[in-house]
Amino acid sequence: MTITEASGWAGSRRLLRQLRDLMKGGGTAQERLDHIVRLIAHDMATEVCSVYVLRAGEVLELFATQGLKPEAVHQTRLRMGEGLVGEIALNAQPLRVADAQAHPQFAYRPETGEEVFQSLMGVPILRNGRVLGVLVVQNAARRDYADEAMEALETVAMVLAELVAGGELIAASETRVSETSALQPVRLRAIVLNAGLARGRVVLHQRGIVIHQTVAEYPEVELLALENAVAEMHESLDRLLRSAQTSGRGSEHEEVLASYRMFAEDRGWLNRIREAVRGGLTAPAAVQKVQNDTRARLSHAKDPYLRERLSDLDDLTHRLLHHLLGAQGTPEAADLPEDMVLVARSMGPAELLDYDRERLRAVVLEEGAPSSHVAIVARALDVPVLGRCRDVLKEANDRDEALVDGDTGQLLLRPGEGVSESFAESMAARRRAAEMDAAGRELPPVTRDGTRIELLINAGLLVDLPQLDASGADGIGLYRTEVPFMVRREFPDVATQTRLYGQVLAHAGTRPVTFRTLDIGGDKVLPYWTGEGDDNPALGWRGLRIGLDRPAILRQQLRAMIRASDGRALRVMFPMVSSAAEAAQARAILDLEMDRAARDGFRRPAEVYVGVMVEVPALLWQLPAVTGVVDFLAVGSNDLMQFLFASDRGNPRLSRRFDPISPPLLKVLRGIVAEAEARGVAVSVCGEMAGQPLAALALLGCGVRRLSMTPHAVPAVRAMVRSVDLDALGPVLAQWYDLPAHSVRERLRGYARDHGVRV
Ligand code: PEP
Ligand code: MG
DSSP states (O other), rough: OOOOOOOOOHHHHHHHHHHHHHHSSOOOOHHHHHHHHHHHHHHHTTTTEEEEETTTEEEEEEEEEESSSSGGGGTOEEETHHHHHHHHHHTTOOOEEGGGGSSSSSSOGGGGGGGOOOOOEEEEETTTTEEEEEEEESSSSSEOOHHHHHHHHHHHHHHHHHHHEEEEEEESGGTTOOOOHHOEEEEEEEEEEEOOOOEEEEEEEEOOOOOOOBBBBBBHHHHHHHHHHHHHHHHHHHHHHHHHTTTTOOOHHHHHHHHHHHTTOOHHHHHOOOOHHHHHHHHHHOOOOOHHHHHHHTTTTOOOOHHHHHHHHHHHHHHHHHHHHHGGSSSGGGOOOOSSSESOOOOOOHHHHHHHHTTTTEEESSSTTTTHHHHHHHHHHTOEEEEOOOHHHHOOOOOOEEEEEETTTTTEESOHHHHHHHHHHHHHHHHHHHHHHHTTTOOOOOOOTTOOOOOEEOOOGGTTTEEEEEESSSSEEEEEEEEHHHHHOOOOOOOHHHHHHHHHHHHHHTSEEEOOOOOOTTTTBBBTTTTTSSSGGGSOTTHHHHHHHSHEEEEHHHHHHHHTTTTSSEEESSSSSHHHHHHHHHHHHHHHHHHHHHHOOOOOSOEEEEEEEEEEEGGGHHHHHHHHHSSSSEEEEEHHHHHTOOOOOOTTTTTTTOOOOSSHHHHHHHHHHHHHHHHHHEEOOOOOGSSHHHHHHHHTTOOOEEEEEGGHHHHHHHHHHTTHHHHHHHHHHHTTOOOSSOOHHHHHHHHHHHTTOOO
C-alpha cells in the first residue's frame, strides 16, 4: 500500500515550537538530540528518525535514532557518498525514495536493522553552506513523501544545525576542517578568470554570519523585521549603483549592478522567505533556508546562466542577512588583513565591491565561470581571479597564507616559507620587468632584422579601452561584442549598439578596431537568451551558426556597426565559421546591410574589411576557397586548440596536458600563414597564446606578423619582439614541424636563451 502525504505548515509550526523548547531545555546535548528524533518521528508519523553527524575525516556517524537499533548509535559510520545518507551529504541535496532498497546507492548496514523500512526521506543539515550532517526519516510502508513534508524536514534541519554546530555534540573544530589537513600545504587547480599573481591571507567570504535563533517567537514581528531589512537592502543597493555611476568605471559595470538590483526585487524569492517565516522560522533562518533550498535545486544545473543567478542569490542572501542581523554580520573592515585573498563558493558583483579595494589582492571561487559577473567586475578592479577551484572551501581556513597564480591557474594554501619566498621573489621580478616593459611603450615593435610586428589588444568592455593607450598597442584586433551583450538585461537595440560601437571607434581614433559579431553559445550566455540547452555547448549552436539561423540578430548588429563607423573604415569578422560557404553567406548579409545603409541615408564606411575566425578545423581544408571570399583571417587559437586536440579549454585538469607550442599546432599555423600569403590576405592570431611571449615567439617563427592579445601582455610581447631575429628563427622552427614530440616548448625556450630573446 502507498501512503500519500498531507502535511502542511500548521504541523511544522507546532513541531518547531516543541523543538525550540527542547533545545532550550536541560540535559546533555546527546539527551536533547535523542529527544528530538523521537519528537520528529512522532510528529511526522514516521517509524524512523535518525541524525547522522559529519565527523573529522569525512565520516557520517549515526548520532541518534528513533526506530533503528539503539546499539547502532555511534557505531554505524558511512563515508561521504556511501549509501543514501552519504549521497545526501555529498550532494548537499535532499532525497526522497519510496523504495529505498531498490535505489542503486542503497548500502545495507545489518547493525541498524533498517531492512524492514521501505521508504526514506533525508535532508542535509547545513550551516553557512557547509554540510554538518544528515537528517533522515523512514517508513516501513511504501510512502511518497509530499513536498510539504520535505519542506518541513528541511526546516527542522535548519534548527538542528544550531545544535550540531554548538560544539557540545562534537568539538567545533570537527565541524570545520579535518585537523590533519588544516596544517598541510595544498595546491589546487582552477581556471583563470583574470590573470596575475597575488599573495595574501585567506578571508573566507561571509563565514562570519551566524544565526543564533532559528525558531520564531512571534512570526508577525519577524515579518516586520524582514520587510524593514528588505527596504534597507534596496536603499543600500541604490547607493552602490549611484556610486558606480559616479566613479566612471564604465557602463557595463553599472549594467551588472542594475540587473542585480532587479533580482533583489524578485517577488518569488521574497514570497518564499515570507512563507518560511509563516512556517515558524525567524526571518534570518527563513532567508537562509530559502537559499539552501534554491541552491540544492540549482547547484547541479548545467546551464551557466542559472548558475550565475545562483551567485547573485548568494550575494543577496548575505546582504539581507546583514540588514537583519546588523553588526553581528560580517567582520569589521578593521579586522580584515591588509592583503586579502577572498575565498568564496561564488560571489555577486556587489559583494565584491563591498570589500576595501585597497586590501583586495585576489579572488578565488569554488564556482564561477569566465562570463560570471564577479569576474567582469574584478577585471575592472584589476585583481587576479581564479574560478572552479574545487574543494577550496574545504581546504582553506580563515587567514591561511595563500599564493594565487593567475597565470597557470593554481592556488597554493599554507605554502611554507621556502615556496612563499620564491613566489614573492617572482612577483617582485615580474613587477620590475613589467615596469621596465611598460617604460618601453613608445618603442616600436620591430624585430632585430627590421620586421614591424603589429601588436593589438583584445577587448570587450568599455573599461578595457584605456588599456589601448596604456599599452601603446596598434589597435584592437578582437573586439568581443558578446561581452557588452552579456552584462545587459535585454538585447541592446540598434541605437544602443550603434552608440556602443561608436564609443569604441571614437576612443581608438585612427587605430584600427576589428569587431567580431556575436559569439554567444558555449559558456558565453546572455541572460535573455536561453539558447537550445546543447548537450555539448562548445560544439553546439553558437557563433555564426546562430547568426545565420537568426539573421535578424546578425543584421541588426552589422547595421549598428555600419552606422557607428560613420564614413570611417569598418573591420568585421565572424566567429565559428565552418566552411567557405558560411563565410560567403555572412558576407552577403553584410552586403544587404550596406545597401540598406545607403538607402536609409547613412554614410557608408570608407572601406570595409571582412574576416573570419579560423577556429573550426574543417575550415583548414577550405582555405583557398575562403580566402577568395574574405580580406583577412584571424586564428582563434583557443578554440582551434580545443577542437584539434579534443580538449575542453575550460577544464583545469586538461589545461596543461596539451601544449600550443607543439608540432601539430605549429604546422597548422604555418599552413594557414602560407595560404594567406599566397592569396594576399592578412592573417592574425588572437587567442591566449598571442599574449604569452614564448608562444608568441613560436607564432613569429610560423610567419605570423599580427598578434592580438590581452592588454596587459603587450609590454612583455613587445620586449620579446624587439629582441628576436626572424631570419634565424624561421628555419629552426621549420625543422620542428614534423617531429613526433608532444611539445617543443623546451626546445624553443633553449633557442630563446641561446639567442638572447626575452621571453
Ligand atoms: C579563440 O577562440 O581563440 C578566440 C580568440 O575567441 P574566444 O576566446 O572569444 O572564443
Ligand atoms: Mg573562439
